[in-house]
Amino acid sequence: MLSLLEMSVAGAVMILAVMAVRIFAVKWLPKVTLRLLWMAVLCRLLMPLRVPSPTSIYAAAERFGRMAGKPGLLLEGRESVQAAAPNPGISPFILLWAAGTLLLAFYFVYCHMRSRRGYREALPLEHPFVKAWLERHRLRRPVRVRVSDQIGSPLTYGILWPVILLPKNLDWEDTRGLGFILAHETAHIRYFDALGKWLLAAGLCLHWFNPLVWVMYLLANRDLELSCDEAVVQEYGRDARASYALTLVGLEEHRTVLAPLESSFSRNDLTGRVTSILRSHQITAVSVGCALILVAVVAGAFATNPPGENEDPASLTGLQNAGTVQETDTSEMTTAVRAVEGADFLQDGDDISNWPESSQEQYEYVLESLFLDGYEELSIAEFNRKVNAALNAEHSGHLMELYEIVLNTLKESDPKAAFLRNTVGASMREYYARLEEVYSGSRTDPEFWGEAKAYHRNKVLGERMESGVLAQYCFTYRILDQDSLTVGERDRFLQAVMSAAQNTLEEQVEKSGGIEAFQQALKTAALQVSDGKIEFTGCQVEGVELLYDSE
Known part of the structure; x- marks a missing residue:
């Protein structure tokens, strides 16, 4: 289901398209064409349904969305956020x-x-x-x-x-x-x-x-x-x-x-x-x-959405009974590997098929291009500008594609995993959200994806089973002062929200609560970590997967 803001933004894009048709083709088109086009716009504005289609213009952005939408890493030792805060009430x-x-x-x-x-x-x-x-x-x-x-x-x-x-x-x-x-x-x-x-x-x-x-x-x-x-x-x-x-x-x-x-x-x-x-x-x-x-x-x-978009599983009655399993798109890795063919460090005559999916040389090249000493003390405005300038520079040797390759095979134990996945990924989405907001004139908040796991033990037919759920969620936030907010403060905010998600999921599994209860509890907890520089603006559960382990 689409939110009202998503419906409005998508409708605005379609209105611009119909206006373009109206300007350039109204003289020779039957006028009933405009009637049909406006009715299609109304459907986009009034119907919150996602209609998947491979012809959707938003499919072009799906590849970037999959790349930048890798779940963030919840680091060990972060102070958790309790979900016992009072309900903040209805937003003004x-x-x-x-x-x-x-x-x-x-x-x-x-x-x-x-x-x-x-x-x-x-x-x-x-x-x-x-x-x-x-x-x-x-x-x-x-x-x-x-x-x-x-x-x-x-x-x-x-x-x-x-x-x-x-x-x-x-x-x-x-x-x-x-x-x-x-x-x-x-x-x-x-x-x-x-x-x-x-x-x-x-x-x-x-x-x-x-x-x-x-x-x-x-x-x-x-x-x-x-x-x-x-x-x-x-x-x-x-x-x-x-x-x-x-x-x-x-x-x-x-x-x-x-x-x-x-x-x-x-x-x-x-x-x-x-x-x-x-x-x-x-x-x-x-x-x-x-x-x-x-x-x-x-x-x-x-008027359509990219195929394969996750639907909101709010119709599921409880987290322990959820049966939605998210499938992995194996084609994105192949596409990314082929894209590395034009990288600067490849020598003439090298066979791209002989390269591993993620080599140490690729990893070092990406890290050298993106890592900035003392980045945690830089302002979000300065850091995002530098990172995205490097990613989009013509001379960068297809750095965007290489970053995707490294991201797809990056181990969570890697000392730079949090920087590449959390810090750089968030900055990319913030940069493009800002561009979209400038050009569309509509508020656009960056998104951040995360995963939370919760287990509990059961005895099934005399055998001890450890079962639980993996909840994939997406939350949005708003940077209120990008010149004073540092990268370290932004990253600590993201960690606090992910920690809140982990805590609330564990509570809901114990209570046999549903997805809606988890989502509402996460909202309540995440709102408490907002301050005058950055604020939580909403979240949505994107997928739920059952997990089983026998002892």
Whole structure:
């Protein structure tokens, strides 16, 4: 399951992709393409499900994630953190988000109810042309047409029992213009735009803190109108474009009051709509095929997740009964070994297949490139800058790939294991989290992976068995002052959280507690090690494996 922040960030990335499509391809694509793309964005924003796909753009980052996401090492002799601290309560950020969501939802509901009160006074319309037109354009849902003196332009509301509401001051003798209006409003009904507007409003209420979602709300509403305009032109032919545009302009001066959940004929960027109408092209089988391919590509790339992502095992009832076993991807080692082919220290004619998976020379090369004397006293800002500059330098001899090779075969007993796995790994994720935050404009906290093991003894069929669980977890944290926080202080914070995870897992195994209890206890304990320089921001259990040993 995706968190709200993950949904919002992924949705923001997809919104940028749809905006790019809108800018570069809107002139020749059928406008219904934009409708489908915005609906895909809404699914990304409203559905917390992970949809695995090899075409996901996030799959490109998966290899780095696997490399940098090796579980951190819990060092011996570290002072443990007790999990008996009181519950810190609800985060103020959650309260702020909930307040914004409720206020915005109240606004939408208030506007809708205020509009519907006025619509109740509308009268059924008895007009021969309107009746005949609706007979020729029957829909599966019954459509009612009413007339009101409280609106200035036509609009549509209702999902299951849709209503076309026409203003009383229409020119009822202009049957051609009246046909345009009915065709436009019927298109809204056919496409279920009333439901679409409710979903757009729901997305905005949930993600009001994301500025790109506000952009999506405005553009999507505009594109719904463009799609219906296109439907009118397709029905009446390209020769009717000028007449339809004049009808649109004539109704603009009678603009309707704000009704964000209804579809109004003359609202939403008149100039852009008229321009789109006059430039509209005939929809062909080729354009439809291209549109479907584009929708499939964008949705497959931006609305999905990399295959093989771990799901949250919160549905398991207890840690002792957990049966999820995480599989190891053996292909990543092979990929990393092949990548070393371009390293600087390889001599011409060397056969890469003869090299061991991790040689002493590789190990020394990586350590010499990354280790800094007195690194524990350096600030996080300075250390992260230097380490990531070395890893990404063009002359470094594929240092990133070599680091992955060494990391995959590094023994925990190695004296530099904690530096390479914990210190360097955390700095890499902090650096890239900072870059993502700068470019996306959304808060991005670095992640750190860990493992905790807990055993207890049982007698099974007369034989003593030692059983337990291996819990793999991921926690996030926020560096509040990267210029004063030292690397040593950051590493001690990571050790304290991992120690808290170990302690809380042992307690939950003794209590036969579940994963949710372990996760909550870890949060409570880890929050106690936060200070003015670094703070714990959340955690999630990523996988659980049963462990058995017989005596």
